[in-house]
Amino acid sequence: MSGRRFTQLITAVLYNCHFAGFFNGKIWKGKTKGVCVPGLNCYSCPGAAAACPLGSLQGALSKSAYKIPLYMLGTLLLFGILFGRVICGFLCPFGLIQELLHRIPFPKIGKSRATRAFSYLKYVILLVFVILIPVIKLVPGFCKYICPAGTLEAGIPLILLDRGLRSRIGWLFSWKVFVLALCILLCLLFYRGFCRFLCPLGAIYSLFNPVAFFGIRVDREKCTGCNACIRICPMDTGKAGDHECIHCGACRSVCPEGAIAYRGLPGTSGSHRVKAAGDRSDG
Numbered sequence: 001m002s003g004r005r006f007t008q009l010i011t012a013v014l015y016n017c018h019f020a021g022f023f024n025g026k027i028w029k030g031k032t033k034g035v036c037v038p039g040l041n042c043y044s045c046p047g048a049a050a051a052c053p054l055g056s057l058q059g060a061l062s063k064s065a066y067k068i069p070l071y072m073l074g075t076l077l078l079f080g081i082l083f084g085r086v087i088c089g090f091l092c093p094f095g096l097i098q099e100l101l102h103r104i105p106f107p108k109i110g111k112s113r114a115t116r117a118f119s120y121l122k123y124v125i126l127l128v129f130v131i132l133i134p135v136i137k138l139v140p141g142f143c144k145y146i147c148p149a150g151t152l153e154a155g156i157p158l159i160l161l162d163r164g165l166r167s168r169i170g171w172l173f174s175w176k177v178f179v180l181a182l183c184i185l186l187c188l189l190f191y192r193g194f195c196r197f198l199c200p201l202g203a204i205y206s207l208f209n210p211v212a213f214f215g216i217r218v219d220r221e222k223c224t225g226c227n228a229c230i231r232i233c234p235m236d237t238g239k240a241g242d243h244e245c246i247h248c249g250a251c252r253s254v255c256p257e258g259a260i261a262y263r264g265l266p267g268t269s270g271s272h273r274v275k276a277a278g279d280r281s282d283g
């Protein structure tokens, strides 16, 4: 098992370490629910020990009567500046689920100009469902109408564990199951289909990728621009380390110049001047 896969698994267990919830169907509401984990993990998952940053942001926006939710913005800023989309690649249980789904034998669609264009859809979803709908309609738009992680980790388990809830299933739950099914199909066809095209949390963290303390960086003095890194990259990156990079590290082994390293991890970046590929001026 790779170090990244191990980290993803440990993260999923730590985020959801209220194990009793998986048996009694009760959502943990203790003090730790006042803090957010960095990755997408539904607050209402019976095992969740802390809150989801995306759900908390929508909750704060929908309840704040046009006040700026400074606590949530500060939390996202801290996570973003420290890790950027390292969170997507290492610290997101739903990212792990998507990668496992993609391993199931099924027709696959590789990346292309079209997938790169669709990767910008997640910014529209961020604007409409995470910001505008909560502020204008006072409801958490993404959690309520889209989030497949919430349906998989919370909606379905709670319905299975709580008979009382089953009698109250309505059109909204049916709609969410339909969206989840579409997202599963997306992930069977495309590597991390939800992450690449739809996830607004990835969209937020992508803004920090160029400046985040941890993450993939390219030594521009070594790089010859051969693009071997981009050919092997499963995401819609234009350059290693750009806003679409989830810092999985797959490109490090194919770079013929040894130009790709992790910044922020001792012993992986060497003594050369390193700079984000997205910041390079020499293509």
Ligand code: SF4
Pocket: 216, 229, 232, 233, 234, 235, 237, 239, 240, 241, 244, 245, 246, 247, 248, 249, 250, 251, 252
């Ligand atoms: S650029 Fe490299 S580290 Fe980033 S997602 Fe692609 S393969 Fe992974």
Ligand code: SF4
Pocket: 218, 222, 223, 224, 225, 226, 227, 228, 229, 230, 240, 254, 255, 256, 257, 258, 259, 260
């Ligand atoms: S980082 Fe390495 S693999 Fe990528 S373009 Fe530069 S030399 Fe080629």
